[in-house]
Amino acid sequence: MSGQPNSDRRTVRRQETRRExxxxxxxxxxxxxxxxxxxxxxxxxxxxxxxSIYSYFASKHEIYDAMFLEGYQAFAIWMADAVDGxxxxxxxxxxxxxxxxxxxxxTSDPVRYQLLFQRTxxxxxxxxxxxxxxxxxxxxxxxxxxxxxxxxxxxxxxWTAMLTGITDQQISNDPGGDRWKQLIDRAVDMxxxxxxxxxxxxxxxx
Amino acid sequence: MSGQPNSDRRTVRRQETRRExxxxxxxxxxxxxxxxxxxxxxxxxxxxxxxSIYSYFASKHEIYDAMFLEGYQAFAIWMADAVDGxxxxxxxxxxxxxxxxxxxxxTSDPVRYQLLFQRTxxxxxxxxxxxxxxxxxxxxxxxxxxxxxxxxxxxxxxWTAMLTGITDQQISNDPGGDRWKQLIDRAVDMxxxxxxxxxxxxxxxx
DNA sequence: TTCAAACTCCGAACAATGTCAGGTCAACCG
DNA sequence: CGGTTGACCTGACATTGTTCGGAGTTTGAA
Numbered sequence: 434m435s436g437q438p439n440s441d442r443r444t445v446r447r448q449e450t451r452r453e454x455x456x457x458x459x460x461x462x463x464x465x466x467x468x469x470x471x472x473x474x475x476x477x478x479x480x481x482x483x484x485s486i487y488s489y490f491a492s493k494h495e496i497y498d499a500m501f502l503e504g505y506q507a508f509a510i511w512m513a514d515a516v517d518g519x520x521x522x523x524x525x526x527x528x529x530x531x532x533x534x535x536x537x538x539x540t541s542d543p544v545r546y547q548l549l550f551q552r553t554x555x556x557x558x559x560x561x562x563x564x565x566x567x568x569x570x571x572x573x574x575x576x577x578x579x580x581x582x583x584x585x586x587x588x589x590x591x592w593t594a595m596l597t598g599i600t601d602q603q604i605s606n607d608p609g610g611d612r613w614k615q616l617i618d619r620a621v622d623m624x625x626x627x628x629x630x631x632x633x634x635x636x637x638x639x
Numbered sequence: 640m641s642g643q644p645n646s647d648r649r650t651v652r653r654q655e656t657r658r659e660x661x662x663x664x665x666x667x668x669x670x671x672x673x674x675x676x677x678x679x680x681x682x683x684x685x686x687x688x689x690x691s692i693y694s695y696f697a698s699k700h701e702i703y704d705a706m707f708l709e710g711y712q713a714f715a716i717w718m719a720d721a722v723d724g725x726x727x728x729x730x731x732x733x734x735x736x737x738x739x740x741x742x743x744x745x746t747s748d749p750v751r752y753q754l755l756f757q758r759t760x761x762x763x764x765x766x767x768x769x770x771x772x773x774x775x776x777x778x779x780x781x782x783x784x785x786x787x788x789x790x791x792x793x794x795x796x797x798w799t800a801m802l803t804g805i806t807d808q809q810i811s812n813d814p815g816g817d818r819w820k821q822l823i824d825r826a827v828d829m830x831x832x833x834x835x836x837x838x839x840x841x842x843x844x845x
Numbered sequence: 846t847t848c849a850a851a852c853t854c855c856g857a858a859c860a861a862t863g864t865c866a867g868g869t870c871a872a873c874c875g
Numbered sequence: 876c877g878g879t880t881g882a883c884c885t886g887a888c889a890t891t892g893t894t895c896g897g898a899g900t901t902t903g904a905a
Binding site (some may be wrong): 846847848849850851852853854855856857858859860861862863864865866867868869870871872873874875 | 876877878879880881882883884885886887888889890891892893894895896897898899900901902903904905
Binding site (some may be wrong): 466468471551552553555587590591593595596597598599601602605612613616617619620623624626627631635 | 674713758759797802808818828829830833837
């Protein structure tokens with residue numbers, strides 16, 4: 434995997450700078466909004482001219498792509514931590530914990546949420562690699578719900594709609610507050626009841 | 640209201656041109672996306688230079704604002720029609736009709752949905768006037784749900800989260816399809832059951 | 846009818862954007 | 876040491892929204 438023909442020191446330094454650029458991008462984006470990321474500002478932040486950034490990223494979209502990837506990796510870690518923390522054996526508790534973790538992850542960093550889950554940057558499309566990671570993380574999330582009893586596609590769709598709906602409303606109508614977050618447990622109970630009604634215990638697939 | 644000091648013919652002509660500009664904006668926006676509206680393109684579409692548009696609108700945001708207003712007016716009309724159409728006296732049918740009308744309005748014109756319900760244009764903030772109309776329309780929608788039995792704020796929030804969640808998923812993950820739309824009736828039934836559980840019949844306010 | 850004001854539209858230009866083309870200089874490898 | 880590679884810069888270009896100043900026309904009153 435490593436030990437490529439080219440110098441090691443150089444490669445390391447390069448990756449460091451790339452990380453520094455992405456880090457500065459997160460800062461700027463949290464200050465000026467996702468669309469407010471300007472190459473010249475970014476250059477100033479990392480101590481170079483805007484054009485020099487093109488030695489590290491082929492375009493601004495490629496920076497967004499790196500952030501996108503980082504965001505999904507953070508999501509995977511966050512969700513894993515959330516379950517390791519409290520090992521609640523009862524299904525209701527587990528479902529609530531999962532839902533709370535999801536909404537908390539999203540609302541804790543609205544700009545990241547915007548980048549990962551909303552299509553808001555004009556022509557940005559994640560690269561195949563980043564997208565693959567996103568799909569993988571989504572599959573994990575799906576498994577988590579499956580363990581709770583959400584197995585068929587329609588039920589899963591209903592759960593995601595409910596949870597993203599709560600998240601969306603929370604971020605856009607009460608940022609920083611908890612008006613919609615308070616509803617999570619109630620929503621989960623409601624969904625669980627509905628899921629039990631609509632899932633026939635014999636069939637596991639759909 | 641009319642018969643202002645200034646000429647009538649001129650005022651009429653002016654309003655006509657304004658409408659033409661807004662109409663062309665809708666066209667362009669549906670072709671190139673909400674963020675893809677360019678003043679020069681717009682000018683070409685209405686037969687003038689970009690700068691001349693500034694005789695009618697002080698800025699591009701003011702055009703978005705006019706569209707925003709128009710969108711909410713269309714929303715009010717749509718929802719009114721939806722209920723006049725089928726006079727279903729049973730609460731479940733009424734609730735389903737309302738939910739379907741809402742989602743259908745949103746998905747029938749994704750760009751409009753983006754403008755009205757998502758905060759996606761970098762620095763756009765609706766004018767007080769337009770915003771007031773939006774609030775009024777929202778109040779109507781709220782009354783409609785109130786007639787169904789959704790009276791306290793928390794329950795209303797849950798309903799809006801569910802409906803916007805379905806809409807969002809439908810638009811971003813299955814545009815033009817009906818994967819999430821199919822879930823509307825099920826979601827409404829679920830919400831109704833939940834609402835009856837959480838609404839204590841004595842108290843009407845919360 | 847005449848005249849000044851208002852309105853409509855235009856060409857030129859400005860600042861800010863992302864990005865490309867070259868050039869310079871140091872670091873690296875054989 | 877010589878040649879290649881990479882990091883960084885200056886300069887420039889096209890495309891954005893928008894401003895300025897000036898034509899030409901319309902309008903309401905004298």
